[in-house]
Amino acid sequence: xxxxxxxxxxxxxxxxxxxxxxxxxxxxxxxxxxxxxxxxxxxxxxxxxxxxxxxxxxxxxxxxxxxxxxxxxxxxxxxxxxxxxxxxxxxxxxxxxxxxxxxxxxxxxxxxxxxxxxxxxxxxxxxxxxxxxxxxxxxxxxxxxxxxxxxxxxxxxxxxxxxxxxxxxxxxxxxxxxxxxxxxxxxxxxxxxxxxxxxxxxxxxxxxxxxxxxxxxxxxxxxxxxxxxxxxxxxxxxxxxxxxxxxxxxxxxxxxxxxxxxxxxxxxxxxxxxxxxxxxxxxxxxxxxxxxxxxxxxxxxxxxxxxxxxxxxxxxxxxxxxxxxxxxxxxxxxxxxxxxxxxxxxxxxxxxxxxxxxxxxxxxxxxxxxxxxxxxxxxxxxxxxxxxxxxxxxxxxxxxxxxxxxxxxxxxx
Numbered sequence: 001x002x003x004x005x006x007x008x009x010x011x012x013x014x015x016x017x018x019x020x021x022x023x024x025x026x027x028x029x030x031x032x033x034x035x036x037x038x039x040x041x042x043x044x045x046x047x048x049x050x051x052x053x054x055x056x057x058x059x060x061x062x063x064x065x066x067x068x069x070x071x072x073x074x075x076x077x078x079x080x081x082x083x084x085x086x087x088x089x090x091x092x093x094x095x096x097x098x099x100x101x102x103x104x105x106x107x108x109x110x111x112x113x114x115x116x117x118x119x120x121x122x123x124x125x126x127x128x129x130x131x132x133x134x135x136x137x138x139x140x141x142x143x144x145x146x147x148x149x150x151x152x153x154x155x156x157x158x159x160x161x162x163x164x165x166x167x168x169x170x171x172x173x174x175x176x177x178x179x180x181x182x183x184x185x186x187x188x189x190x191x192x193x194x195x196x197x198x199x200x201x202x203x204x205x206x207x208x209x210x211x212x213x214x215x216x217x218x219x220x221x222x223x224x225x226x227x228x229x230x231x232x233x234x235x236x237x238x239x240x241x242x243x244x245x246x247x248x249x250x251x252x253x254x255x256x257x258x259x260x261x262x263x264x265x266x267x268x269x270x271x272x273x274x275x276x277x278x279x280x281x282x283x284x285x286x287x288x289x290x291x292x293x294x295x296x297x298x299x300x301x302x303x304x305x306x307x308x309x310x311x312x313x314x315x316x317x318x319x320x321x322x323x324x325x326x327x328x329x330x331x332x333x334x335x336x337x338x339x340x341x342x343x344x345x346x347x348x349x350x351x352x353x354x355x356x357x358x359x360x361x362x363x364x365x366x367x368x369x370x371x372x373x374x375x376x377x378x379x380x381x382x383x384x385x386x387x388x389x390x391x392x393x394x395x396x397x398x399x400x401x402x403x404x405x406x407x408x409x410x411x412x413x
Contacts, residue, residue, distance in 0.1 A: 041072020214278025
């Protein structure tokens with residue numbers, strides 16, 4: 001079952017829903033929410049200051065309006081709010097369980113904005129997650145938690161070598177959410193793998209359901225990501241069991257397994273200059289942005305750097321420590337004094353980051369970028385039990401809609 005060929009929306013949310021608590025729409029609003037607010041309301045007061053009310057409504061008309069208060073949130077009957085979300089009880093429960101995000105609920109047409117915008121709903125999303133879990137919302141206060149094993153502030157631009165103390169790497173990775181390890185792979189290995197990527201690129205064409213295509217200013221389609229590389233390269237598929245990559249990925253947990261046959265399998269991300277349409281340049285995002293946090297996370301992205309990465313080539317950026325928090329969606333330039341880290345890497349380096357750290361790859365500043373990174377994902381056994389081989393939780397993003405448009409190919413939009 002492949003991206004673009006599923007055509008069924010988000011099937012795994014339905015299949016796994018029984019594994020998570022069902023939240024009755026009425027019971028949650030009349031009893032559960034007050035108890036959650038008593039426990040965690042103080043964590044959302046500052047965040048919700050100035051937030052306009054939001055209402056949720058079932059198809060039968062049952063509705064509740066949420067309002068920010070000096071102690072957290074308050075709920076009243078009715079839908080007297082500028083933002084009104086209509087959804088069924090199953091979708092509401094999935095949203096509370098983080099099986100669907102606000103974006104995921106809307107893009108799979110499981111929820112409708114009767115008034116207001118998706119951004120208005122997302123304005124409330126981190127606070128709702130915090131009320132449910134007690135996880136704080138990501139703010140500049142994270143800086144006080146970015147400390148090393150000795151209690152000293154982390155150097156957020158620190159790099160490591162394969163010979164460094166693994167406990168230092170483990171602590172940095174756990175706290176900061178990313179790692180940069182220099183010189184893990186030899187120049188000969190990088191040359192061999194780079195040649196394999198080019199072989200795969202030459203065999204990939206627009207419309208391939210396993211690749212992402214963008215447009216440049218000349219209207220030319222350019223490939224920006226190729227998934228399931230093993231279709232064309234046994235060499236790149238065999239890297240799923242590469243021992244150095246596995247050892248470093250498992251700093252996040254000894255039980256992690258490589259996603260060799262699901263969640264897009266081994267893939268290459270290719271940065272191009274002059275992209276004007278498509279997903280060649282990725283704004284701030286998390287890999288569970290459509291939902292599925294408890295299904296996929298912790299998810300580790302291990303990136304084998306085939307080319308130099310810097311601002312000219314469209315480097316990876318992360319918001320340090322954000323994997324440990326609920327968080328707002330940000331646009332480039334809205335980071336304020338949050339700890340933005342730009343990773344300058346060389347061929348042969350390995351980067352690792354959590355899938356739910358806020359990360360981004362902005363447009364290259366040079367006119368001839370072509371940076372390539374091989375990515376191998378690692379997840380827990382639960383992910384393999386819930387997500388079938390050949391599938392990704394995000395498949396709903398890349399299926400053709402009623403007009404034939406598909407997100408993996410910019411030329412269709």
